[in-house]
Amino acid sequence: MTKAGIKKLCEEAKDASRGLALIDTKTKNAAITAMGRALLKNAYCILRENNKDVINARKARLTAALIDRLTLNNKRLTSMADSLFEIAGLKDPVGSVIESVKRPNGLVIKKVRVPIGVILIIYESRPNVTSDCIGLCLKSSNAIILRGGSEAINSNIAIFDVLHKEAVKNNIPRGAIAIIRDTDRRVVDELLSQEGKIDLVIPRGGESLIREVSRKSRIPVIRHYKGVCHTYVDKTAFLPMAEDISFNAKVQRPGVCNAMETLLVDRTIAKKFLPRMISRFQDAGVEIRGSEEVRRIVKGVRLATEEDWYTEYLDLILSVRVVSGVDEAIKHIMKYGSYHSDAIVTRSKSNAEKFLREVDSACVYVNASTRFTDGNEFGKGAEMGISTDKIHARGPMGLEELTSYKYVIRGNGQVRK
Amino acid sequence: MTKAGIKKLCEEAKDASRGLALIDTKTKNAAITAMGRALLKNAYCILRENNKDVINARKARLTAALIDRLTLNNKRLTSMADSLFEIAGLKDPVGSVIESVKRPNGLVIKKVRVPIGVILIIYESRPNVTSDCIGLCLKSSNAIILRGGSEAINSNIAIFDVLHKEAVKNNIPRGAIAIIRDTDRRVVDELLSQEGKIDLVIPRGGESLIREVSRKSRIPVIRHYKGVCHTYVDKTAFLPMAEDISFNAKVQRPGVCNAMETLLVDRTIAKKFLPRMISRFQDAGVEIRGSEEVRRIVKGVRLATEEDWYTEYLDLILSVRVVSGVDEAIKHIMKYGSYHSDAIVTRSKSNAEKFLREVDSACVYVNASTRFTDGNEFGKGAEMGISTDKIHARGPMGLEELTSYKYVIRGNGQVRK
Numbered sequence: 001m002t003k004a005g006i007k008k009l010c011e012e013a014k015d016a017s018r019g020l021a022l023i024d025t026k027t028k029n030a031a032i033t034a035m036g037r038a039l040l041k042n043a044y045c046i047l048r049e050n051n052k053d054v055i056n057a058r059k060a061r062l063t064a065a066l067i068d069r070l071t072l073n074n075k076r077l078t079s080m081a082d083s084l085f086e087i088a089g090l091k092d093p094v095g096s097v098i099e100s101v102k103r104p105n106g107l108v109i110k111k112v113r114v115p116i117g118v119i120l121i122i123y124e125s126r127p128n129v130t131s132d133c134i135g136l137c138l139k140s141s142n143a144i145i146l147r148g149g150s151e152a153i154n155s156n157i158a159i160f161d162v163l164h165k166e167a168v169k170n171n172i173p174r175g176a177i178a179i180i181r182d183t184d185r186r187v188v189d190e191l192l193s194q195e196g197k198i199d200l201v202i203p204r205g206g207e208s209l210i211r212e213v214s215r216k217s218r219i220p221v222i223r224h225y226k227g228v229c230h231t232y233v234d235k236t237a238f239l240p241m242a243e244d245i246s247f248n249a250k251v252q253r254p255g256v257c258n259a260m261e262t263l264l265v266d267r268t269i270a271k272k273f274l275p276r277m278i279s280r281f282q283d284a285g286v287e288i289r290g291s292e293e294v295r296r297i298v299k300g301v302r303l304a305t306e307e308d309w310y311t312e313y314l315d316l317i318l319s320v321r322v323v324s325g326v327d328e329a330i331k332h333i334m335k336y337g338s339y340h341s342d343a344i345v346t347r348s349k350s351n352a353e354k355f356l357r358e359v360d361s362a363c364v365y366v367n368a369s370t371r372f373t374d375g376n377e378f379g380k381g382a383e384m385g386i387s388t389d390k391i392h393a394r395g396p397m398g399l400e401e402l403t404s405y406k407y408v409i410r411g412n413g414q415v416r417k
Numbered sequence: 418m419t420k421a422g423i424k425k426l427c428e429e430a431k432d433a434s435r436g437l438a439l440i441d442t443k444t445k446n447a448a449i450t451a452m453g454r455a456l457l458k459n460a461y462c463i464l465r466e467n468n469k470d471v472i473n474a475r476k477a478r479l480t481a482a483l484i485d486r487l488t489l490n491n492k493r494l495t496s497m498a499d500s501l502f503e504i505a506g507l508k509d510p511v512g513s514v515i516e517s518v519k520r521p522n523g524l525v526i527k528k529v530r531v532p533i534g535v536i537l538i539i540y541e542s543r544p545n546v547t548s549d550c551i552g553l554c555l556k557s558s559n560a561i562i563l564r565g566g567s568e569a570i571n572s573n574i575a576i577f578d579v580l581h582k583e584a585v586k587n588n589i590p591r592g593a594i595a596i597i598r599d600t601d602r603r604v605v606d607e608l609l610s611q612e613g614k615i616d617l618v619i620p621r622g623g624e625s626l627i628r629e630v631s632r633k634s635r636i637p638v639i640r641h642y643k644g645v646c647h648t649y650v651d652k653t654a655f656l657p658m659a660e661d662i663s664f665n666a667k668v669q670r671p672g673v674c675n676a677m678e679t680l681l682v683d684r685t686i687a688k689k690f691l692p693r694m695i696s697r698f699q700d701a702g703v704e705i706r707g708s709e710e711v712r713r714i715v716k717g718v719r720l721a722t723e724e725d726w727y728t729e730y731l732d733l734i735l736s737v738r739v740v741s742g743v744d745e746a747i748k749h750i751m752k753y754g755s756y757h758s759d760a761i762v763t764r765s766k767s768n769a770e771k772f773l774r775e776v777d778s779a780c781v782y783v784n785a786s787t788r789f790t791d792g793n794e795f796g797k798g799a800e801m802g803i804s805t806d807k808i809h810a811r812g813p814m815g816l817e818e819l820t821s822y823k824y825v826i827r828g829n830g831q832v833r834k
Binding site: 114117241352357358360367369378389392405414 | 518665751784785789827
């Protein structure tokens with residue numbers, strides 16, 4: 001793709017975003033619903049293209065986990081369509097009034113949600129990101145430019161073509177949804193220099209991809225680098241609940257950013273809780289790396305290094321530490337964590353509130369698994385990404401997080417004294 | 418200032434921000450009120466230090482406008498103290514619940530406002546920015562690092578010392594309010610590299626300062642480059658009101674970002690409106706640069722160049738153009754404007770709504786002067802800056818715009834299926 005071609009695509013997206021901002025909710029919902037139906041109707045063609053990616057992935061000897069993320073089937077396609085139907089059913093954030101104030105001089109000042117403009121998403125493997133992000137951007141009246149990974153290029157293009165055709169048929173500006181078909185890495189560099197045309201960049205994928213995008217971009221970036229998520233089991237915890245929550249947070253899907261990487265346990269209950277818990281983990285194939293104190297309680301556990309506490313394993317590995325209480329747990333999380341999702345299991349109201357207040361993470365939990373940090377689980381239909389930044393959006397980004405606002409001021413001749 | 422010294426100051430700010438996030442509203446309000454009183458009590462000392470800056474500015478032959486911005490007196494000090502009292506009286510944004518949802522599985526998910534962390538403000542001339550920003554940051558529980566211009570260094574340090582002493586006396590962590598006393602430019606470069614310690618940079622000042630900060634920073638920046646503000650006089654406008662609003666927007670204080678730079682007039686009323694309006698401007702010493710059509714209506718007006726439409730004069734100069742109606746006005750504003758503040762004067766509800774919807778500026782006005790784009794005028798007590806960005810904050814930034822949020826999730830043992 002030439003530099004001129006990239007520039008033109010971005011300009012068309014910018015133009016389309018202006019039109020998109022003015023389209024009514026009914027038209028957007030009709031388009032999104034039609035797009036969901038089209039996914040199901042074109043399942044055969046999409047799955048055939050997806051199969052090409054899967055075959056290439058096997059040839060390239062990608063890991064089983066990566067191939068699993070890549071693979072579509074009827075069930076997954078149905079779930080992609082369901083996400084679109086759910087997005088169509090959500091409240092349109094555009095135009096909603098965030099706050100309204102009448103000033104002593106009679107001016108009425110309203111803070112009104114508006115779309116951000118043009119959003120570039122750079123992502124890896126999972127083809128459902130293509131339809132989720134198109135749905136979320138369309139509903140929030142943002143133009144979207146998709147740049148997926150080369151390993152899923154056939155799937156992404158197939159999904160895009162089906163959705164784009166349906167969008168245009170339903171009165172959505174042609175340039176509002178665009179995909180980069182060229183997998184050359186230099187295209188990304190060129191895209192990241194389109195300041196003024198692209199308003200926001202969201203990278204989703206491995207830490208190295210995200211760091212590279214952040215370093216190169218002159219456009220604002222919203223991201224999370226990694227998810228070193230913790231569960232702290234307080235001395236007052238109901239231990240069977242603590243066990244189930246910890247097990248779910250680690251084992252249910254270890255390769256994702258909201259999975260637990262470190263388990264912290266109050267000293268008071270460590271001897272009672274850890275042997276059973278660790279043996280349950282080991283039975284599920286989880287490798288345990290423990291602090292000295294953990295190793296004194298459960299024999300044969302490998303010693304965790306300083307490095308381990310900082311590590312996002314994304315795998316069936318867990319670091320475990322005994323702490324003196326909620327304060328030491330918070331201190332550990334603030335030092336080693338990535339401010340993504342952290343949980344306390346407790347029956348103490350004061351320890352719960354302390355944890356919620358003092359742990360400075362995007363999502364803080366009491367008595368639930370960190371695995372819930374997810375747009376769909378939060379009722380947002382899907383997610384555009386998960387942010388551990390503090391500027392603009394934190395946690396799962398749904399429709400509201402894809403908006404900015406403007407001040408609308410109505411007067412009757414007021415001038416400034 | 419050494420690199421190590423800068424790093425230490427930033428680390429202390431980060432540490433202090435953690436403590437500040439947990440301080441209750443009453444303590445913050447007491448500190449801010451005491452700081453306002455201290456400003457008044459120490460007026461003599463502050464004015465004496467300010468006088469040094471004014472003498473230096475005269476020696477350096479700064480413009481009268483700059484010296485005016487720099488100069489403090491009892492009235493201005495009183496207004497600075499009043500801003501602090503007003504901030505103390507505003508609602509504390511920290512901890513307020515933005516939204517709350519109960520999911521079908523029983524999880525209660527709350528989106529709760531939290532401070533951003535450490536904010537670096539880089540600003541020029543006006544010493545009141547020092548106290549306004551300290552007040553806003555303290556109330557929103559953000560640590561602040563101030564880097565003012567060398568021309569106001571004595572004033573800024575005097576104000577800072579008075580406020581800092583009072584803050585510490587009132588139980589605010591010592592590191593939560595910091596000032597850079599070294600006016601060496603290299604200190605700014607070093608500050609802009611403190612990613613992870615500083616969370617947000619707000620540059621306030623001339624366009625070249627803002628561009629330089631944006632280019633060098635690895636930390637998110639919120640800014641506005643310039644204010645090319647428009648007033649469009651619709652054919653249905655009540656002309657005496659249009660005249661007063663336009664006159665106020667240009668003349669009341671021409672050197673600020675929310676002053677009007679371009680007047681757009683509907684062709685239908687141009688011959689009736691322009692001669693009187695332009696003569697009133699000229700009587701006030703405003704130089705008019707008009708389109709060909711304006712020059713046919715009012716003789717002796719200088720021709721506006723293409724460059725003029727893009728220019729923020731910050732002076733008694735105004736470009737004037739005749740347009741065919743609201744659509745052409747919007748098109749002009751979107752092409753030449755800076756998305757800061759734009760107004761329509763009209764009695765047509767549909768033209769008003771069209772203008773409000775389609776002009777993609779931070780602040781859009783109907784029948785009022787653009788000069789109201791100001792934190793104080795918006796009821797925010799003061800402002801940390803004005804943003805023309807779309808990410809995080811737009812328009813005047815007050816307390817709420819100085820917060821981020823976290824998701825607080827309460828469960829009773831939920832795990833993900």
